[in-house]
Amino acid sequence: MGHPAILTVDDDPSVSRAIARDLRRRYGENYRIIRAAAAADALEALRELKLRGGRVAVILADYRMPQMNGIEFLEQAMDLFPNARRALLTAYADTDAAIQAINQVDVDHYLLKPWDPPEEKLYPVIDALLDAWLESGDRDLEAIRVVGHRWNEQSYQVRDFLTRNLVPYRWLSAEEAEGRRLLEAAGVGPEAVPLVVTPDGRALSQPSTTEVAEAAGLSTAPDRDFYDLIIVGGGPAGLGAAVYGASEGLRTLLVERQAVGGQAGQSSRIENYLGFPDGISGGDLTTRARRQVGKFDAEVLNTRTVTGLRVDGPAKTLALSDGGEVSAHSVVLATGVAYRPLVADGVHELTGSGIYYGSAASEGPGCKDADVYIIGGANSAGQAAMYFSRYAKHVTLLVRGDSLETSMSYYLIQQIEKKDNISVRTRCEVIGAQGEGHLQAITICDSKDGLSTTVECGYLFVFIGAEPRTDWLGDAVARDEKGFVYTGPDLLTNGTRPKGWDRDRDPFYLECSVPGIFAAGDVRANSVKRVASAVGEGAMAVTLVHRYLEAQ
Numbered sequence: 001m002g003h004p005a006i007l008t009v010d011d012d013p014s015v016s017r018a019i020a021r022d023l024r025r026r027y028g029e030n031y032r033i034i035r036a037a038a039a040a041d042a043l044e045a046l047r048e049l050k051l052r053g054g055r056v057a058v059i060l061a062d063y064r065m066p067q068m069n070g071i072e073f074l075e076q077a078m079d080l081f082p083n084a085r086r087a088l089l090t091a092y093a094d095t096d097a098a099i100q101a102i103n104q105v106d107v108d109h110y111l112l113k114p115w116d117p118p119e120e121k122l123y124p125v126i127d128a129l130l131d132a133w134l135e136s137g138d139r140d141l142e143a144i145r146v147v148g149h150r151w152n153e154q155s156y157q158v159r160d161f162l163t164r165n166l167v168p169y170r171w172l173s174a175e176e177a178e179g180r181r182l183l184e185a186a187g188v189g190p191e192a193v194p195l196v197v198t199p200d201g202r203a204l205s206q207p208s209t210t211e212v213a214e215a216a217g218l219s220t221a222p223d224r225d226f227y228d229l230i231i232v233g234g235g236p237a238g239l240g241a242a243v244y245g246a247s248e249g250l251r252t253l254l255v256e257r258q259a260v261g262g263q264a265g266q267s268s269r270i271e272n273y274l275g276f277p278d279g280i281s282g283g284d285l286t287t288r289a290r291r292q293v294g295k296f297d298a299e300v301l302n303t304r305t306v307t308g309l310r311v312d313g314p315a316k317t318l319a320l321s322d323g324g325e326v327s328a329h330s331v332v333l334a335t336g337v338a339y340r341p342l343v344a345d346g347v348h349e350l351t352g353s354g355i356y357y358g359s360a361a362s363e364g365p366g367c368k369d370a371d372v373y374i375i376g377g378a379n380s381a382g383q384a385a386m387y388f389s390r391y392a393k394h395v396t397l398l399v400r401g402d403s404l405e406t407s408m409s410y411y412l413i414q415q416i417e418k419k420d421n422i423s424v425r426t427r428c429e430v431i432g433a434q435g436e437g438h439l440q441a442i443t444i445c446d447s448k449d450g451l452s453t454t455v456e457c458g459y460l461f462v463f464i465g466a467e468p469r470t471d472w473l474g475d476a477v478a479r480d481e482k483g484f485v486y487t488g489p490d491l492l493t494n495g496t497r498p499k500g501w502d503r504d505r506d507p508f509y510l511e512c513s514v515p516g517i518f519a520a521g522d523v524r525a526n527s528v529k530r531v532a533s534a535v536g537e538g539a540m541a542v543t544l545v546h547r548y549l550e551a552q
């Protein structure tokens, strides 16, 4: 297999030559630079590469091209090489139109023409795209292979875990020839799925999440017993705290039960995070954050849930789901929130077999040409509708309220209105789910007339609000009636400090009712539920950890 390709397409021959020259100068040694003068030629080149088993790392397309514009081209290119990173070349005058269009398809960057000097304007962007591709690219030969059944819940769990952790894998149905061959080679039958085959040829039948994590090279055991700082939860708040903690010299451990990135990692496109004017997918943001965490040597413990917290004088000890314990001088709770379960007949039994919480990005391609239903009226549901509309025949948003206006951002409502294959049904609720082995139909009750209808449905994605899952904290720190953790000024009652508080100062702004334990992000009572605020609070918590440690 030769070098991976960087493909560039521009109908202006002088621009096309110039960009290919600049790309060759910097990347020619490790990448094959392919230049096309029209979208149709570029698609032909991509098809040929696909047939020959080639790899494509980055695709750069001019926005304004005759016959097919850059966005239309990139949409088609994505069908052939979904993992290739994509950028659009635009003239200054087209910037607005390009940004509008970018919002509708998954484009990573746009580059303004001219890009001189390339060291400043071109190479940093291409470097970032290549890094992202290398992290999650289509390195088929090295990838983990997963053999499973489409509707088998455990098979879904493995797929979802690998997707959320940005681990490249190849999915093979147990019904197809290659899947059957792997099962046979492992000496097991179809009842043994999911079967995970590692790049070095080990076959794991029905592995636990921890075994899958280990097979994917994710760490599952802490290196030491005692740290300066332990962060519980690897969403934006936890990742922010890990980057600042480790970069400022604290021995830092981050414990994550599922996948770093948290809720934000599930977002198909975050539009309002500072510094990303054309939006960024949750996966990309997570990849970048994870690299930053690694760069500063913060340790990440995967597939471990923190199940208890004990305070022994200045030491804080956390109990882990595998029975182990780990201690630190200080703790940042960054456990965010988790989806509230949908309570309706049949839902529990079919969860993971057609019913999913969150956007379940791994299921996108599987929804091709299907009718998809999404419950929820907030931005997360809107983003999911946009995401699945790329694959599904039709997407129906089921909203309990009268309209989307009160719960969803204006820009998303506008995007949804422009999509022919998304419709919105207001004032309705799902009251039942039916199916043999997998979801086949749902029953919807319309509160306008009280009538119920049952419709065929293979995929239902649920976004009905979220709650903090902090029961494991017990009475260790003060929480509100919903379980959100009180911090700083919220702990003072008429100026009186919380019960058991043993310092001659008030709790710091993000400090909990126990000195040295902090909370950041969505889990904090009265927090702003945003990526930016979570990252900011994670960083701020570390500053307060320093203040706490200095006074010890």
Ligand SMILES: Cc1cc2nc3c(=O)[nH]c(=O)nc-3n(C[C@H](O)[C@H](O)[C@H](O)COP(=O)(O)OP(=O)(O)OC[C@H]3O[C@@H](n4cnc5c(N)ncnc54)[C@H](O)[C@@H]3O)c2cc1C
Residues within 6 Å of the ligand: 232, 233, 234, 235, 236, 237, 238, 255, 256, 257, 258, 259, 260, 261, 262, 263, 264, 265, 266, 267, 268, 269, 270, 271, 272, 273, 304, 305, 306, 307, 334, 335, 336, 337, 338, 359, 379, 380, 381, 383, 469, 472, 520, 521, 522, 523, 528, 529, 530, 531, 532, 534
């Ligand atoms: C689909 C979707 C789209 C969104 N889009 C946007 C957007 O466009 N813009 C925006 O600003 N906000 C958006 N949000 C909201 C934003 O993602 C959240 O506000 C943000 O992720 C909160 O970060 P956090 O770190 O506090 O918590 P979370 O992101 O919830 O992360 C918490 C992490 O802690 C882990 N965890 C929980 N309990 C434990 C435990 N006991 N042990 C170990 N680990 C644990 C969880 O597995 C999770 O990974 C979106 C949310 C969703 C769901």
